[in-house]
Amino acid sequence: MDAIRNTVLETWMTEHGYSSNSLADAVNRAVGQLTGHVGGLDGASVRAWKAGRVTWPKSATRRALEDVTGLPAVALGFVPRGRSSPTPAPPQQEEPDMKRRTLVGGIAAAAAAAAAPGTASPRRIGMSDVNRLNKRFAEIIASDHRHGGQLGIEQRAAALADEALNLQNAGSATQRVRSSLYASAAAFRSSAMWAAIDGRRYDVAKAHMREAQALAEMSGDQAIKFRIWSHAGTMYRHMGRPADALAANDVARNLHLTRRDPLFASLGHARQAATYGLIGDTAAVHQALGRARDALDRADQGSARPVWMTAAGDGAELETLAVAAHLRLGNYAQAESHAHRSLTLLRPQMQRDRAINIARLAHAQLAQGAADAATATAMTVPADAATHHARVARMLQEFGAALRATASGSTTVRTWTEHVAAWKAIA
Incomplete structure (x- = not known):
């Protein structure tokens, strides 16, 4: 049987500006963070995924790819071994809200089946369910620290918020568990809000904020209330x-x-x-x-x-x-x-914050007249962040404009222009 092209993965790569080589490099780095050993993928490996010759990557590679994209492997068009190929519509053919409704509908159906009368004894929802959600929340935070602002992180966090809510109707639970489920849902929704803020998708962020605030009130959790309102302050600051x-x-x-x-x-x-x-x-x-x-x-x-x-x-x-x-x-x-x-203080996993602060450092140095030092600093921003993170990309664009205004025609400007072109070439 002829291989079926993975058009879902191809579309995701196009939308996010990845070539086969740059995606391979990003996954290799993520493998290194997971296992301690950098992965061995190359452009040919990714082309094999796109061509459908590899339908289910190895576990470490798969997990690394999910970290890079913020999406589960099946949502990228991969098919677990032993299953027939799905025929999903390419991502660009669905609006984000439709994607979310489809996913939420599936979760809701599973929850309804679990709670359906006459099929089995009512399920008891307990703190083990809450702990499972908390582990998923830690994964969302880790993805945010590495990548930040990605649409995939936002969508995954929103889906997990809905999963936490659907557990409320999937069986019986104590008040403590119910409050914890509302807190988990609020936490996931606040992460969706933050990803949207970080990606400069402010209208979407405000919608997430309203849901997160309502869930936080039902939970009574002070820490998540703090996070939501504090993020709201950051959102309004970025909006001017x-x-x-x-x-x-x-x-x-x-x-x-x-x-x-x-x-x-x-x-x-x-x-x-x-x-x-x-x-x-x-x-x-x-x-x-x-x-x-x-x-x-x-x-x-x-x-x-x-x-x-x-x-x-x-x-x-x-x-x-x-x-x-x-x-x-x-x-x-x-x-x-x-x-x-x-x-100096940022931990190694805080890659998004590191890229932002390098860009800010370059701005500060340029404003003091140190164009060469500022350019050298800006060039240390990783290409992945420079091309795929909305806030970082905007800051570097503003840096380039300021550099051209202050050092027009200099070799420093030419060096920066060539470096930006190289970033775009490997994106």
């Missing part, structure tokens, strides 16, 4: 709406959780500082950053906290937000200093 950003941050900062745990207070003050930078309030920036540092010093680093608080605990998030605030104020030397500290 400082009054709304300050108001959203205030909701997060006034939760009693911030009085109980100084680490949440520190993050709240730091995010407020970034917004004060947007409106040019120097005194407020310094005051907020000072309060953030004081709260961080008082925080118990040994306390158990949500997985998404990782960067806040080691001070990397504080330094990152300080960079943003001082860049907005035009304090370029201070922004550079904070950028170096953030890059």
Whole structure:
């Protein structure tokens, strides 16, 4: 039987700007992060996937591909061994909402079957179900740290939010379990919201935000309420709406959780500082950053906290937000200093944040007249982030425009232009 081309994978690669070689490189790196040994794929391997000659990659490769794309292998057109080939429509033929309704419909049908009377004893939903969802949430956070802003991460998080909600109707459960399920659904929805913000899809982000807020209220979970309102503040800051950003941050900062745990207070003050930078309030920036540092010093680093608080605990998030605030104020030397500290503190898996802070460091250096150093810094942004992450790509475009304005006709501009062309060629 002739192989059937994997048009779903081909379409995904086209939409996301991947060639066979660049996808192979990205998966090889992801294999290295998973196993400690870089993968051995090349362009021919990916072409075999597209041609349908390989319908189900090996487990480590498959997991790495899922990390890169943010989608399960079956959603990329691969077929598990022993199953007949599906005939899915190419992704571009469905609107995102239709995709979500189809997936949610399947989850809902499974939940209804589990709860159908007369077929079996009612299922008992317990904390083991919640723990399973929490593991999936940790995977979403890990994907966000590596890639950030990808549509696949947003869609996967939204689908898992619906899965958590459907468990509410799949059997009996204690009030503790039900509250935990609502908290899980809110957490997944907040990750979908954040991925949309990070990808500059603000209208979609606002829709996720409204659902996340309602779910968080039903859960009563203070930590997830903080995350949602804090993300809302970031969203409005990126949209250039400082009054709304300050108001959203205030909701997060006034939760009693911030009085109980100084680490949440520190993050709240730091995010407020970034917004004060947007409106040019120097005194407020310094005051907020000072309060953030004081709260961080008082925080118990040994306390158990949500997985998404990782960067806040080691001070990397504080330094990152300080960079943003001082860049907005035009304090370029201070922004550079904070950028170096953030890059030192960021953990290896925080690849998205590292790319953003390298781009910000380049802006700070260029604004101080160091065009050569700034260009060398900007060129260290990984090609994957430079071409596939909306925020990073925009920052580098703005860097290029500023470089051409300040050093027009120089060899530095030519070097940068050639480097950008090389990025695009391997994307």
